[in-house]
Amino acid sequence: MARMLGRGIWPIAIAICLGVVVWLSRSEAASPAPLISTLEKDGYRIEVRTLEANSSPMEAKQFLVTITDSSGADVEAASIQIKSWMPKMFCGIFTAKVVMNSQGSGYEGTLVPVMSGSWVAETRVRIGSEEFVVVHDYEVV
Structure with missing residues (x-):
């Protein structure tokens, strides 16, 4: 038995x-990691968006940043900076080149993640004397 x-x-x-x-x-x-991360604070709405859920190592990753006020009107930032890194890894911090998009209704930033895994993109937006930070998670496979 x-x-x-x-x-x-x-x-x-x-x-x-x-x-x-x-x-x-x-x-x-x-x-999966969200395609849009949003911050609503002090009458502003800041969205950081990626176009695809996953990307590949050593390929350009594009971020779209839109800033609007409480009425939905576009707001121009004094400065925008996007930095990206892998949490708990020591592969460095990568800075995106950020430019206003061709329609003038937002900003585009591009950087190249170097390896597969979970990444964080930190977007710092300065409007007047205020600074706003949006953290956006994304995957590289």
């Missing part, structure tokens, strides 16, 4: 382990 119980427990243990692996892989895939 004990031998039968001992043999019968292994398939159950393997099935449980496989179930946990499948569950973890699906739960991670179901919650």
Whole structure:
């Protein structure tokens, strides 16, 4: 009886382990990094947007930044800076070149992430004497 119980427990243990692996892989895939990060503060709305959910290492990653006031009108920033890095890694901090987009309704920044993994883009926007910070997570695969 004990031998039968001992043999019968292994398939159950393997099935449980496989179930946990499948569950973890699906739960991670179901919650990708957001394409838009938003800050609403002091009458301004600042959005940092990426066009694709994932990008590849050593390929340009584009960020779109829009700034509006409480009525929805576009606001021009005195300065915008986008810096990106990998948390808990020592591969450096990368700064995007930021320019006003061709429509004049926002800003575009481009940088090149160097390796796969989870990245953070910190956007600092100065409007008058105020500075606003928006943190945007993204994935490189």
